[in-house]
Amino acid sequence: MSERVAEYLAGQRDAILDRLCTLIRFPSVSTDPAFAEGMRGAREFLLGRLRSIGLTEVRLLEAPGGQPAIFGAWTGAGPDRPTIMIYGHYDVQPADPLPLWHSPPFEPTIRDGRLYGRGASDVKGSTTVAVEAVAGFLAVEGGCPVNVKLFLEGEEEVGSPSLPALVKAHRELLAADAMLSADGGGAAGKQPALNIGCRGICALQFSLRTAAKDAHSGKVGGAMRNALHEIARLVASLHDEQGRVTVEGFHDGIPPLSNALRMEAASLPFDEAAWYAEFGATPFGDPAYSVRENTTMRPTVEVNGMWGGYTGDGGKTVTPAEAHAKLTMRLVPGQEPEAAQTAVKAHLERHAPPGVALEFHGRPGGTRAFTLAADHPLRAAAAAVLAREKGGRPAVTRLGGTVPITTLFQETLGIDSLMFGLASPDEDAHAPNEFFRLSSLEEGLRLWPMILTELGTMRAADFRTRG
Amino acid sequence: MSERVAEYLAGQRDAILDRLCTLIRFPSVSTDPAFAEGMRGAREFLLGRLRSIGLTEVRLLEAPGGQPAIFGAWTGAGPDRPTIMIYGHYDVQPADPLPLWHSPPFEPTIRDGRLYGRGASDVKGSTTVAVEAVAGFLAVEGGCPVNVKLFLEGEEEVGSPSLPALVKAHRELLAADAMLSADGGGAAGKQPALNIGCRGICALQFSLRTAAKDAHSGKVGGAMRNALHEIARLVASLHDEQGRVTVEGFHDGIPPLSNALRMEAASLPFDEAAWYAEFGATPFGDPAYSVRENTTMRPTVEVNGMWGGYTGDGGKTVTPAEAHAKLTMRLVPGQEPEAAQTAVKAHLERHAPPGVALEFHGRPGGTRAFTLAADHPLRAAAAAVLAREKGGRPAVTRLGGTVPITTLFQETLGIDSLMFGLASPDEDAHAPNEFFRLSSLEEGLRLWPMILTELGTMRAADFRTRG
Numbered sequence: 026m027s028e029r030v031a032e033y034l035a036g037q038r039d040a041i042l043d044r045l046c047t048l049i050r051f052p053s054v055s056t057d058p059a060f061a062e063g064m065r066g067a068r069e070f071l072l073g074r075l076r077s078i079g080l081t082e083v084r085l086l087e088a089p090g091g092q093p094a095i096f097g098a099w100t101g102a103g104p105d106r107p108t109i110m111i112y113g114h115y116d117v118q119p120a121d122p123l124p125l126w127h128s129p130p131f132e133p134t135i136r137d138g139r140l141y142g143r144g145a146s147d148v149k150g151s152t153t154v155a156v157e158a159v160a161g162f163l164a165v166e167g168g169c170p171v172n173v174k175l176f177l178e179g180e181e182e183v184g185s186p187s188l189p190a191l192v193k194a195h196r197e198l199l200a201a202d203a204m205l206s207a208d209g210g211g212a213a214g215k216q217p218a219l220n221i222g223c224r225g226i227c228a229l230q231f232s233l234r235t236a237a238k239d240a241h242s243g244k245v246g247g248a249m250r251n252a253l254h255e256i257a258r259l260v261a262s263l264h265d266e267q268g269r270v271t272v273e274g275f276h277d278g279i280p281p282l283s284n285a286l287r288m289e290a291a292s293l294p295f296d297e298a299a300w301y302a303e304f305g306a307t308p309f310g311d312p313a314y315s316v317r318e319n320t321t322m323r324p325t326v327e328v329n330g331m332w333g334g335y336t337g338d339g340g341k342t343v344t345p346a347e348a349h350a351k352l353t354m355r356l357v358p359g360q361e362p363e364a365a366q367t368a369v370k371a372h373l374e375r376h377a378p379p380g381v382a383l384e385f386h387g388r389p390g391g392t393r394a395f396t397l398a399a400d401h402p403l404r405a406a407a408a409a410v411l412a413r414e415k416g417g418r419p420a421v422t423r424l425g426g427t428v429p430i431t432t433l434f435q436e437t438l439g440i441d442s443l444m445f446g447l448a449s450p451d452e453d454a455h456a457p458n459e460f461f462r463l464s465s466l467e468e469g470l471r472l473w474p475m476i477l478t479e480l481g482t483m484r485a486a487d488f489r490t491r492g
Numbered sequence: 493m494s495e496r497v498a499e500y501l502a503g504q505r506d507a508i509l510d511r512l513c514t515l516i517r518f519p520s521v522s523t524d525p526a527f528a529e530g531m532r533g534a535r536e537f538l539l540g541r542l543r544s545i546g547l548t549e550v551r552l553l554e555a556p557g558g559q560p561a562i563f564g565a566w567t568g569a570g571p572d573r574p575t576i577m578i579y580g581h582y583d584v585q586p587a588d589p590l591p592l593w594h595s596p597p598f599e600p601t602i603r604d605g606r607l608y609g610r611g612a613s614d615v616k617g618s619t620t621v622a623v624e625a626v627a628g629f630l631a632v633e634g635g636c637p638v639n640v641k642l643f644l645e646g647e648e649e650v651g652s653p654s655l656p657a658l659v660k661a662h663r664e665l666l667a668a669d670a671m672l673s674a675d676g677g678g679a680a681g682k683q684p685a686l687n688i689g690c691r692g693i694c695a696l697q698f699s700l701r702t703a704a705k706d707a708h709s710g711k712v713g714g715a716m717r718n719a720l721h722e723i724a725r726l727v728a729s730l731h732d733e734q735g736r737v738t739v740e741g742f743h744d745g746i747p748p749l750s751n752a753l754r755m756e757a758a759s760l761p762f763d764e765a766a767w768y769a770e771f772g773a774t775p776f777g778d779p780a781y782s783v784r785e786n787t788t789m790r791p792t793v794e795v796n797g798m799w800g801g802y803t804g805d806g807g808k809t810v811t812p813a814e815a816h817a818k819l820t821m822r823l824v825p826g827q828e829p830e831a832a833q834t835a836v837k838a839h840l841e842r843h844a845p846p847g848v849a850l851e852f853h854g855r856p857g858g859t860r861a862f863t864l865a866a867d868h869p870l871r872a873a874a875a876a877v878l879a880r881e882k883g884g885r886p887a888v889t890r891l892g893g894t895v896p897i898t899t900l901f902q903e904t905l906g907i908d909s910l911m912f913g914l915a916s917p918d919e920d921a922h923a924p925n926e927f928f929r930l931s932s933l934e935e936g937l938r939l940w941p942m943i944l945t946e947l948g949t950m951r952a953a954d955f956r957t958r959g
Binding site: 055056057058118119121122125182183184223224226228230235236237238239240241242243244245246247248249250251253254256257258259260261263264266268304305306307308309310311316319320323324325327328329330331332333334335336337338339340341342343344345346348349350351353355378379380424425426427450453454455456457 | 522523524525585586588589592614649650651690691693695697702703704705706707708709710711712713714715716717718720721723724725726727728730731733735771772773774775776777778783786787790791792794795796797798799800801802803804805806807808809810811812813815816817818820822845846847891892893894917920921922923924
């Protein structure tokens with residue numbers, strides 16, 4: 026059944042690529058209100074597509090004060106078949122620094138088999154594959170092997186602040202047996218991997234004030250605290266020279282890394298030297314762990330942006346009175362987002378000398394790390410599909426990034442997720458010149474029909490009896 | 493003779509204030525090429541005014557690649573009278589952060605006896621006073637008590653990079669016996685002070701790179717250097733916790749602070765608690781020195797601006813590969829600008845770990861600290877004027893800031909300077925809501941005729957035999 030669908034989708038490849046390009050042209054940057062029009066455009070385009078493929082229900086789920094999510098359902102497989110939630114997101118990261126792009130970020134451009142554009146890899150490419158796989162079944166077979174609920178959110182790139190309320194409000198509508206995510210995962214390429222976990226995240230922004238106003242550095246220099254010197258001291262206090270987080274209490278709750286996990290981390294060949302060379306960087310990080318362990322099984326405190334004083338052309342002899350920093354923390358199993366945020370806040374407050382006032386800005390939300398249990402049917406289905414398509418047994422990996430919905434759906438709806446996206450780690454997601462491989466698009470249009478077919482061989486009860 | 497002129501100027505007060513407002517309306521921000529039109533406007537307005545008051549010569553002195561200076565001369569006092577160079581500048585600091593201004597920075601606004609506007613205090617107000625004092629003599633007396641050379645530069649706020657070449661090229665034209673500066677000094681107000689020195693300055697900008705490109709903090713976080721963490725460590729290494737500069741070799745050449753200088757620093761009453769309260773700040777700085785000593789007799793290394801990563805609305809989960817900082821160093825007698833800059837560069841390079849690349853951006857120029865000798869006729873003239881106008885003996889102070897021209901004129905033309913400006917230290921120069929007191933304008937229009945008259949009682953030979 027999946028072969029016919031895959032054949033159909035291969036024939037539709039150019040039309041599908043066209044639709045993906047249209048989607049990328051909408052600058053759906055969720056973090057910046059200036060891009061509201063781009064968000065609306067991406068949303069309406071996807072709604073239109075879903076309405077045209079024969080789903081039983083298509084609607085927007087509104088999040089008060091947040092970005093609406095797109096919902097679509099097809100429930101014709103019957104109650105014995107599992108209901109699979111398919112997850113993607115239509116929002117993207119900001120495109121700056123713009124001057125570093127070789128082609129405009131919102132004008133998709135194909136070069137050397139790669140589709141360049143903001144969001145191509147993260148995650149409009151894989152989202153398109155998932156939607157088109159469902160469309161393919163409905164077009165060719167008149168139905169899907171499983172019941173399907175599509176859920177495409179618009180806040181993934183800002184940490185999904187209003188998603189918990191939205192999911193709770195639509196608990197019935199979103200009920201499912203498992204979730205298959207188009208975000209995360211590494212199903213495409215020569216070294217397919219089963220992505221069974223991701224780090225959590227929480228965020229913190231703070232402003233630091235040393236005086237009521239900026240002053241002339243000639244007049245006050247030598248007897249007045251400089252906000253930039255003070256924020257430098259505070260940020261420097263967060264890590265030791267090898268990058269180990271030195272925040273007291275931050276690691277609370279994290280069990281020691283087990284031998285099983287260290288073996289899992291080593292199961293997929295990984296060339297550390299090549300990895301650093303790709304980024305033009307040199308080895309760094311806690312020497313007690315491998316790169317893969319440091320980037321997927323250990324937590325971080327990361328300053329994503331910092332600024333203060335005069336940053337324009339030329340110079341300005343000012344002693345700045347305020348400085349600002351944006352931080353995110355990546356979390357591993359055992360850590361609570363709120364506790365991690367509190368630990369960093371407390372560290373900053375403890376290290377701020379008298380005369381330095383800190384103000385923390387609310388960044389609501391926060392997501393625990395997620396792990397898919399070893400005996401979950403999703404793992405078996407994906408392993409079978411990858412083995413059939415690529416041969417061999419797929420390696421098991423974790424994502425260093427965060428897919429907040431995996432944790433949220435586990436906690437709120439009681440369903441587990443498998444990341445089955447087609448993006449490759451070298452596609453410069455979140456950076457200039459983001460791209461998506463056309464070969465991954467084509468591969469996705471084979472793999473997604475296969476995994477939906479595989480899941481259709483299982484019974485709904487296989488998922489429900491687990492726990 | 494000065495009384496008649498002062499009376500005349502008092503009668504012209506509203507017209508003079510009008511001209512000052514016109515001058516402030518030109519946004520003459522020298523550091524930013526976007527304000528070239530404002531620079532040109534201020535220049536042409538001043539040229540027009542000088543051309544209308546009866547000087548013997550008025551012209552622009554062009555600086556290749558820099559901002560032209562305005563020159564005007566009146567040499568009718570004869571060779572026995574001293575020739576006094578009068579210095580001012582027509583450029584101003586940038587006005588940002590704009591949102592903090594209560595009225596637009598380039599729309600002069602009077603509130604409570606204060607004229608608000610960028611440049612009102614630094615130093616269009618005092619420059620206007622100096623020009624109008626000369627105009628007053630020419631209008632009322634048909635001549636000045638001394639020969640006058642007006643020199644109004646356009647690069648003071650960027651450290652006068654092309655001024656040395658310009659002064660050297662016009663050595664003959666600029667020949668004078670002494671210089672009276674409208675910039676610096678504290679001639680106005682209840683506690684007049686003789687400002688007999690200023691700190692020097694040099695600048696340094698650097699960029700720091702940890703990788704060839706920004707990366708997704710989820711993918712690389714924990715195993716990749718973060719440029720913001722690294723710049724924080726470097727900046728934090730420049731000072732100890734009490735703000736003492738920890739840069740090796742930076743203090744080379746500075747003699748220990750003598751008892752005479754410490755007594756000088758203590759000669760003007762100074763309420764440290766009130767000073768900090770005015771800035772909304774708490775005491776800080778090397779505890780071995782008083783605030784006045786730390787801000788006028790000790791050197792600084794100051795970060796004026798620092799930035800990197802994502803600084804827009806919301807968040808972006810990026811591990812930044814580059815970060816930037818702008819620094820200026822305030823220098824005291826004994827320090828060489830180039831040596832101080834070299835010491836800071838060497839410190840940064842020594843403290844940058846492997847994998848962190850630094851790039852320094854040229855900020856040419858640099859100015860030694862300046863001191864006016866105790867037996868200089870300028871000191872006697874100013875002391876006599878202030879004693880007559882205010883009673884008592886004026887305190888002797890130094891400026892924590894820098895008036896590059898004082899050092900330059902001493903080194904290039906062999907003439908010494910006295911700062912005789914009317915700005916007060918609380919007028920928020922270089923900060924939002926800069927203002928100039930109308931009472932200082934009025935006082936200046938009395939004091940400048942007096943000091944020109946006093947200098948006119950001296951012979952040119954009194955200046956020439958000194959040195």
